[in-house]
Amino acid sequence: MPQEIEPKWQQIWAERGVMKASDSSPKPKFYDLVMYPYPSGDLTVGHARNYVMGDVLARMKRMQGFEVLHPFGWDAFGLPAENAAMKRGNIHPETWTLGNIAKGKAELKMMGILYDWDREVTSCLPDYYRWTEWLFLLMYERGLAYRAMAPVNWCPVDKTVLANEQVINGRCWRHPDVEVEKRDLEQWFFKITDYADRLLADLALLDKWPNKVRVMQTNWIGRSEGAEVEFPVVGLEGEVVRIYTTRPDTLFGATFMVLAPEHPLVERITTEEHRARVREYVEKARKETEIERQSTERAKEGVATGGFAINPVNGEKIPIWVADYVLITYGTGAIMAVPAHDERDFEFARTYSLPIREVIAPDDGPSDTLREAYVGPGRLVNSGEFSGLDSATAIDRICEWLQAQGKGKRAVKYRLRDWLISRQRYWGCPIPIVYCSVDGIVPVPLDQLPVVLPKEYKPLADNPSFWKTTCPKCGEEARRETDTMDTFVDSSWYFLRYTDPHDATRPFDPELANHWMAVDQYTGGVEHAILHLLYSRFFTKVLHDAGLIEVSEPFMRLFNQGMVKRFGQVMSKSLGNGVSFDELVAAQGADAGRIYEMFIGPPEEDVEWTDAGLNGVSRFLQRVWRLVLEPEKIVVEGSGADASALSRKVAQTVGKVTEHFDELRFNTAVAALMELANTMQDYLQRGGERDERWVGAVRTLVKLLNPLAPHVAEEMWERLGEKGMLADASWPVYDAAVAAEPRLTLVVQVGGRVRDRLTVEPGLSEADALAAAMGSDKVRGALNGRGPSKVVYVKDRLINLVP
RNA sequence: GCCGAGGUGGCGGAACAGGCAGACGCGUCGGUCUCAAAAACCGAUGUCCGCAAGGACGUGCGGGUUCGACUCCCGCUCUCGGCACCA
Numbered sequence: 071m072p073q074e075i076e077p078k079w080q081q082i083w084a085e086r087g088v089m090k091a092s093d094s095s096p097k098p099k100f101y102d103l104v105m106y107p108y109p110s111g112d113l114t115v116g117h118a119r120n121y122v123m124g125d126v127l128a129r130m131k132r133m134q135g136f137e138v139l140h141p142f143g144w145d146a147f148g149l150p151a152e153n154a155a156m157k158r159g160n161i162h163p164e165t166w167t168l169g170n171i172a173k174g175k176a177e178l179k180m181m182g183i184l185y186d187w188d189r190e191v192t193s194c195l196p197d198y199y200r201w202t203e204w205l206f207l208l209m210y211e212r213g214l215a216y217r218a219m220a221p222v223n224w225c226p227v228d229k230t231v232l233a234n235e236q237v238i239n240g241r242c243w244r245h246p247d248v249e250v251e252k253r254d255l256e257q258w259f260f261k262i263t264d265y266a267d268r269l270l271a272d273l274a275l276l277d278k279w280p281n282k283v284r285v286m287q288t289n290w291i292g293r294s295e296g297a298e299v300e301f302p303v304v305g306l307e308g309e310v311v312r313i314y315t316t317r318p319d320t321l322f323g324a325t326f327m328v329l330a331p332e333h334p335l336v337e338r339i340t341t342e343e344h345r346a347r348v349r350e351y352v353e354k355a356r357k358e359t360e361i362e363r364q365s366t367e368r369a370k371e372g373v374a375t376g377g378f379a380i381n382p383v384n385g386e387k388i389p390i391w392v393a394d395y396v397l398i399t400y401g402t403g404a405i406m407a408v409p410a411h412d413e414r415d416f417e418f419a420r421t422y423s424l425p426i427r428e429v430i431a432p433d434d435g436p437s438d439t440l441r442e443a444y445v446g447p448g449r450l451v452n453s454g455e456f457s458g459l460d461s462a463t464a465i466d467r468i469c470e471w472l473q474a475q476g477k478g479k480r481a482v483k484y485r486l487r488d489w490l491i492s493r494q495r496y497w498g499c500p501i502p503i504v505y506c507s508v509d510g511i512v513p514v515p516l517d518q519l520p521v522v523l524p525k526e527y528k529p530l531a532d533n534p535s536f537w538k539t540t541c542p543k544c545g546e547e548a549r550r551e552t553d554t555m556d557t558f559v560d561s562s563w564y565f566l567r568y569t570d571p572h573d574a575t576r577p578f579d580p581e582l583a584n585h586w587m588a589v590d591q592y593t594g595g596v597e598h599a600i601l602h603l604l605y606s607r608f609f610t611k612v613l614h615d616a617g618l619i620e621v622s623e624p625f626m627r628l629f630n631q632g633m634v635k636r637f638g639q640v641m642s643k644s645l646g647n648g649v650s651f652d653e654l655v656a657a658q659g660a661d662a663g664r665i666y667e668m669f670i671g672p673p674e675e676d677v678e679w680t681d682a683g684l685n686g687v688s689r690f691l692q693r694v695w696r697l698v699l700e701p702e703k704i705v706v707e708g709s710g711a712d713a714s715a716l717s718r719k720v721a722q723t724v725g726k727v728t729e730h731f732d733e734l735r736f737n738t739a740v741a742a743l744m745e746l747a748n749t750m751q752d753y754l755q756r757g758g759e760r761d762e763r764w765v766g767a768v769r770t771l772v773k774l775l776n777p778l779a780p781h782v783a784e785e786m787w788e789r790l791g792e793k794g795m796l797a798d799a800s801w802p803v804y805d806a807a808v809a810a811e812p813r814l815t816l817v818v819q820v821g822g823r824v825r826d827r828l829t830v831e832p833g834l835s836e837a838d839a840l841a842a843a844m845g846s847d848k849v850r851g852a853l854n855g856r857g858p859s860k861v862v863y864v865k866d867r868l869i870n871l872v873p
Numbered sequence: 874g875c876c877g878a879g880g881u882g883g884c885g886g887a888a889c890a891g892g893c894a895g896a897c898g899c900g901u902c903g904g905u906c907u908c909a910a911a912a913a914c915c916g917a918u919g920u921c922c923g924c925a926a927g928g929a930c931g932u933g934c935g936g937g938u939u940c941g942a943c944u945c946c947c948g949c950u951c952u953c954g955g956c957a958c959c960a
Contacts, residue, residue, distance in 0.1 A: 281878085282877060292956095313960085314960070365958085395960095396958080399959085404960095408960090479942035677887095683898070685886080686897095689898095690897095705915090735896085737887090740898090743889070745896070747898065
């Protein structure tokens with residue numbers, strides 16, 4: 071197999087513009103998207119797995135007659151560029167980034183991965199980020215971008231704030247060893263919480279997403295239903311503590327209240343006598359890290375404020391405490407404590423000898439609420455007029471009562487918080503806002519976009535030539551916003567830019583976006599199960615509401631590929647276990663590498679890269695080459711070649727491979743092709759004729775191999791044409807007619823009950839089908855010792871079967 | 874603790890609207906070629922008994938349904954992922 075065929079075909083594909091997507095093609099569209107990468111410059115064959123999958127799918131869909139949009143781009147803003155710049159002295163982040171992009175692009179081409187490079191998107195270039203700024207202003211205009219002072223997560227290493235989604239177990243997502251700090255800062259937020267209900271509800275539409283991802287998003291959004299209730303504070307006229315509870319049926323069991331240490335009422339409620347201790351406690355809580363505070367292991371501690379509140383349902387006077395097991399960030403930052411029916415409250419009550427009153431009796435026997443909290447539903451006791459009701463009814467009734475009395479109302483809460491998008495970094499998309507002492511916050515007018523990132527690499531706040539400006543409204547001196555945006559803002563809409571990448575007047579043409587959207591297949595790592603996918607869904611919904619796009623969900627089908635490991639660790643250049651594209655192509659060629667990436671294991675699983683495995687795939691390709699172009703070299707070693715078995719195998723393989731490709735089960739698709747090659751080899755070894763049937767098998771093998779090993783397949787196809795073995799030597803088209811040939815199913819009934827189904831060869835006569843059915847173990851087993859039975863064609867044609 | 878996904882040869886893994894378990898590949902063993910080795914090619918390869926024909930046992934464990942269970946049901950167990958004081 072000659073080596074030089076790879077550059078040859080890569081050049082031909084480029085010249086022919088094979089992967090250029092036409093906006094006006096009459097063919098059905100297929101939008102095949104891979105998550106655009108951060109150009110870190112350490113691309114290995116591990117990363118390539120994702121791109122090979124996308125390419126195989128794109129090539130297959132093209133062969134099947136789709137107009138395929140298969141674009142690529144770069145998530146080019148972000149911290150690693152700044153870190154590299156710092157480490158290497160005077161390299162500008164842009165130089166570093168664009169250099170890596172050029173390198174990465176060449177490597178992808180080397181693997182025969184085809185994109186419509188005319189649509190390439192690079193998020194750090196002004197012709198892209200201009201529209202990121204534009205979209206920020208759209209958010210602002212729609213009331214979805216706001217500036218607020220809030221306790222935010224601060225990464226002390228990256229020296230910037232982080233979104234909630236970027237904090238994992240209280241640590242920075244980029245530095246698993248570094249705990250984030252809480253700081254009170256005024257920052258920009260996107261109001262993603264306005265979309266919480268829709269982001270949750272529409273998950274139901276995404277039935278082609280991995281269940282795992284949908285569950286993760288559901289949990290992240292964290293909807294809960296309950297009630298907000300107001301407890302008047304004793305001695306403070308008109309002042310109430312508002313609490314949120316999911317169990318209004320336990321209201322009569324509230325024996326105390328707890329405020330989060332940060333709760334604004336703490337100071338006012340605390341009595342003189344308790345002030346010193348409360349202040350000390352609040353101070354201590356503030357100093358603790360999130361990790362310490364959020365540990366469920368640790369004992370619950372708190373202090374009494376000396377203040378009291380009135381339980382609105384029974385007028386009871388109950389003490390108000392402060393404890394850090396109540397979070398200021400969830401609900402109202404205050405709770406009613408029902409120790410008999412909440413484990414946390416129970417633990418707290420036991421620690422401080424607070425009263426425990428049972429108000430829910432379990433349906434199945436007595437509970438012992440002095441030993442442990444009963445958290446399940448049951449029948450209300452000790453609950454005044456509501457006693458005797460079951461939990462569900464009581465929740466309804468009590469909510470109605472609260473509402474009627476003006477003391478509370480039903481409420482829905484989410485765990486999801488607004489998306490903090492400010493970053494105190496240079497290498498990001500500028501936030502197009504100006505602060506004027508007269509006009510306040512002033513958005514940069516659309517015709518003044520983009521706010522260009524200055525060439526000089528230093529903090530924007532230290533660069534007066536950047537931030538010194540004039541107010542767009544009044545013309546007085548003003549100051550620009552010097553924070554940049556989270557790079558996840560850039561990536562929340564790039565899939566839309568691909569549909570209209572050169573538009574100089576808007577982010578995208580709605581008509582083009584509507585033509586290509588939604589993405590039919592989206593492939594990328596599961597690490598974005600929440601972050602990127604949630605943000606992109608949010609953006610899409612906002613754009614939908616703004617009338618810019620018809621779809622309200624961006625990605626119809628999602629696939630998360632597993633990682634490639636070597637020596638037990640994820641492949642990476644810095645760990646020294648990476649295999650580069652050059653090494654791979656030099657060792658066994660791009661096609662062997664591509665097939666190996668697909669064959670190495672189930673696409674969603676993590677896999678271990680071995681050179682021996684790659685070698686095996688290489689042998690397979692060599693064998694195919696011999697079978698297709700040099701069959702005379704195969705030594706005849708036996709007899710009894712079965713031509714009809716060969717034909718059957720060919721038909722079977724077409725069906726299998728098509729199915730497996732469609733389901734992205736590339737490993738079994740490759741296995742099916744290997745089986746076909748083995749059968750073909752066996753056929754020749756047994757002295758099979760190289761007749762029309764043989765040529766048919768050869769053609770099928772080459773066609774099916776094309777998406778996986780395009781260089782070799784194209785070369786073989788061309789040479790077959792030269793040998794006169796093809797009626798038409800043009801670009802191979804997937805034989806949809808063969809692929810779609812329906813299989814005939816017999817339904818086996820025994821005693822009127824469907825016992826089994828049996829797939830038989832298509833094209834059989836009724837008698838032959840019957841004979842086939844009777845001859846199968848499946849049917850014989852089903853009929854074993856049974857009475858009169860019958861076999862039924864799926865389309866209501868009955869055949870009597872005599873056992 | 875809660876939620877989710879999984880346990881199949883020496884290894885990665887196939888098969889599953891119930892029907893010949895172990896496809897395909899790796900590895901190992903034997904052979905061809907070679908002075909030799911590697912590569913390549915050909916063949917064997919679940920375990921146990923047997924010279925063989927053949928037989929027994931086999932999909933984490935224990936039950937169940939069925940003519941028939943890796944597949945369905947019930948109960949365990951272990952592994953991996955996610956979330957976790959969310960009131």
